[in-house]
Amino acid sequence: MRKRHSNPGSAMNWLFSGNHLTDEGLLRSLDGELLPRESEFVDAHIQSCWSCRSRRQMIGCCIADLASYQNATTAPYLPPPLDGRAVFLARLDALASEMEHTSRPMSWLDGATRFFRLDQINQFARIAAVLVLLVSAGIFYFLRAPTVVSADELLNLTAASEVKSLRAAAEPVVVQKLRVSVGKKSLTRTVYRDVAHNRIAGHTEASGTEEAQIKAAYLKSSLDWNSPLDAETYRRWRETRPASRDRVVRLRDDQLILETTYSAGSVIEADLTVRIADYHAVKESFRFQDNSEIEIAELSYDVIPFASAPSGIFGVPAQLGAVRPSVASMRPVLSSIAELATAEVEVESVLHQLGADLGEQINIATYDGHDVSIAGVVSNDARKQELVSSLRPIPHTRLHILTVDEAAAQSPSSMETNQASDATSQVRVMVGAPPLLDSQLNTRFPDKDQRIAYVNQTLSLAQSASARAWALNRLADRHPPQQVAALDDDARRQLQVLVTDHVSALREDISSLQNQMAEILSGTSNTPAANTSVMTPSETGSSDTLEFSDDWRDRIRRIHSSTEAVHEAVSALLTSSQPSDQKDVNAIEVNLRTSLTQLQTELQVLDQKVHRTNLK
Amino acid sequence: MEQRIVQLYDTLRPSLYRYLISIGFSQQDVEEVVQETFLRLYHHMRNGGSEENLRAWIYQVAHNLSSNFRKSRRRLVETTPEMWEQLSQSTFDETPGPEEQLLEKERYLRIHDGLSKLTQLQRDCLNLRLEGFRYREIGEILNVGTSTVAGSLRNAITKLLKGNG
Secondary structure, eight states: OOOOSOOOOGGGGGGEETTEEOHHHHHHHHHTOSOHHHHHHHHHHHHHOHHHHHHHHHHHHHHHHHHHHHHHHHGGGOSOOSHHHHHHHHHHHHHHHHHHHHHHHHHHHHHHHHHHHOTTSOHHHHHHHHHHHHHHHHHHHHHTOOOOOOHHHHHHHHHHHHHHHGGGSSSEEEEEEEEEEETTEEEEEEEEEETTTTEEEEEEESOHHHHHHHHHHHHHTTOOTTOTTOHHHHHHHHHHSSSEEEEEEEEETTEEEEEEEESSSSEEEEEEEEETTTOOEEEEEEEETTSOEEEEEEEEEEEEEGGGSOTTTTTOGGGSTTBOOBOOOOOOOOOOHHHHHHHHHHHHHHHHHTTOSSSOSEEEEEETTTEEEEEEEESSHHHHHHHHHHHTTSTTEEEEEEEHHHHHHHOGGGHHHHHHHHHHHTOOOOOOOOBTTHHHHHHHOOSHHHHHHHHHHHHHHHHHHHHHHHHHHHHHHHOOHHHHHTSOHHHHHHHHHHHHHHHHHHHHHHHHHHHHHHTTOOSSTTSHHHHOOOOOGGGGOSOOOTTTOOHHHHHHHHHHHHHHHHHHHHHHHHSBOOGGGGGGHHHHHHHHHHHHHHHHHHHHHHHHHHHHOOOO | OHHHHHHHHHHHHHHHHHHHHHTTOOHHHHHHHHHHHHHHHHHHHHTTOOOTTHHHHHHHHHHHHHHHHHHHHOOOOOBOHHHHHHHHHOOSSOOSSHHHHHHHHHHHHHHHHHHHTSOHHHHHHHHHHHTTOOHHHHHHHHTSOHHHHHHHHHHHHHHHHHHHO
C-alpha cells in the first residue's frame, strides 16, 4: 500500500500529485479523455487506492447533480415551441431563393479563387488561366452582354414594361398585331385590350376553320388564347407545370430569351423572347412531345386612347364582320407603388384596430411588386377568421395566415413534441439571485402579495411600452419618404392617425411607468415633473411634412431604442439577476432615469410634430 | 439541400435550444439565435463549406451569435419575485417525501450558487460538456486549446466540490 502505482514514466507524471491522482487525471478518466495506456494505469491505481476512488466518486456525483440541475431548469421550456419552426421554414425558403439568384457568379468566383490558391498548379498553368480569363473578359466586353437576370427577374421586368407602356395614353387600349403559327398553319391576329374596362376583342385574318384548328391546339395545351405574350400568364402557366428548369440567354444583340424545359407533361419546352431595350415581349413558343410547335410573334404593338379605338369594337360586334369580341379576364398588371403603399396603410390600420400590431406574429411585406403580403401564425381559428375577414376586402393583398394547429399540420414531425410543450411552457421556474432593488421592494411593500402585484404591474407597463415602440418602429421602417410621397391624402391621414395613436399610448405608458418607478427609486430626479422638459416649437424642427422629412422616422428609432433600454433596466431592477451584475445597480438606475427623460422629450416632440404636420 | 437543413434543424434544434436556455437566454432570443444559426448553416453548405462534424459547427456558430447577442442586449436570466417565491415553495421533480424535496431544492440552490461563481469560460465548458462534446470539440467551439478546456473543467469541478463541502 505504500506505493500505489508502479513508476508511470515521465509522460504520465501529470496524472499524479504525490501518491494520488490529480483532479484533472480523475476528471479526464471519467470523461474518457485519457490515452489507452493512461487509462489502464489510472484504473489500476483506483482499484488499489481508497482515497482516489472516493474522490472520483465525488466528481461523478457532482457531474450527475449538474446534469440533473440542467434538466430541471430547462425542462419547462422543452420541447421548443412549434411556431418557431414555421417561421424558420419561411426564412429558409426566402434565403434559398435569394441565393439561387446569386449563386452562379459566386461559384465561378469561388472556383477561380480556389484554382489560384492551389500550390500544385504550375506557373505555366496559371499564366494560361490568366490569359484565358483576359480573353474571356475581352469577348464579354466586346459583346456588351446585358446584366444577367434570373427568370423571375426577367418576367418581373417584362410585366413592369407593359405597365409602363400603358401610361402612354389616357384610358389606354392596347392594339397588338400577332402572327400565330401552329406547324405549317399560321394566321394574323389583331387584339384590342381595353385596360380600364377589362375587355378584350379581336379579329383574325384567316378562315374560320383555320382559326378553329389553331384555337383547338391552344386549348389542348392549356394555353390562354386571350393573353398572348404576357409575362404573368407565362409565369402562372409555368408554375402549374411539373418540375421545370429555366435558362435566360442572349439571343441576339438586342434580345433575351427565357427558355423553360419541362421534365414531364405534353409541353417539353417553352420560351419567351423580350427586347433588351425595354423588356417588351415580342415572341413566345411552345414545343410539344410530338415535335409540334405553337409560335406567337408580335408584328406590332401600340397603345392608343380609347377614343381612337374602332368605334364599338368592344360593344357592338356586328359593325365589323370579322371582329369577334369576347369578354375575357383581364391579364393582371403590376400594382403601382401608390396602390401598394395605400394598401399597406389600410392593412396596418386594420391590424391596429384588431390589436394585432403589438408584437403578434404577423409580418407585412411587399410580394414581388404585386401585392402586400400579410403572413403569420395566430393562436386559434377565431382569431384567424377575424383577421382574414377584415383584411380580405383590401385590394392588392395576399393573405397567408395560419393557426398554430394548421402550422403544426404542415410540419407533422414535430407535432407530437410540441403538443407536449404546451402544458409545460406556462411553467417557468428559474433559479436566480434576488432582484437588484430587493431591499427597496421589501421596505416599500412589506406585504408579499402587494409586492408581487407592484412588480407585475410595472413589468406589464414596460412590456406594453416596448410593444408600442416596436409597432412605431415598424411603421417608420415600412414607410420611407418615397413611399409616403406616393400616398394620397386619405392614406396619409390614415398613417398619421396610426402614428399619433401609438405615440399617445406610449406617452401614457411611459408616464405611468415613471410614476411606478418613482415609488421605489431613490432621489428626486425621477419625478415626472422633473423629467419632463417642454420643448419650444423652434426645437421641434422646421419641417412640417412627413413626406419631406425623415426626421420622424429617426425620432421613432431613438424612441424604440430608449424604450428597449427602459424595458431592460426595469427587468434588471425588479426581477432576479446574476449575482455578478449586482454591482451595476447604480448604473442601471441612472440609465433608467436618463432613458425615461429622453423618452419624455422625444415623445413630446414627435407628438407635436405629428399633430402639426400638414399632410396636404 | 433545404431538406437536409430542415432535417438537421429538426434533429438538433431541441438540444441547441436547451443549451441556449441553460446559458441564460429567454425563449424568444433562443429562437432567434437557433434560426440564424441554421440559416448560416444553409449558407455554409451552399457555398461548399466542410460538412465534417456539423454538430460542433452549429454549436460554434450559435455560441458566437449568443456572445454577440449577450453583448448587445445584456440579456439576463429573468425571474420575477413571483417565480422566485415559487422556487422556495416547489421542487423540480416529483420526489416522494417532503424531506427529499427539501434536500433536492437545497442541492439545486447550491449548484446554482456554485455556477454563479465560475468564470464564463468555465461555465461554457461545463455546458458544452453536458451536451456531450469531447474536449477537442469544446476547444474548437470556444476557440481555445484542448488543455485550456481540460483546465477550465478541472477548476470548475473543484470549485463546485468546494461549494458542496
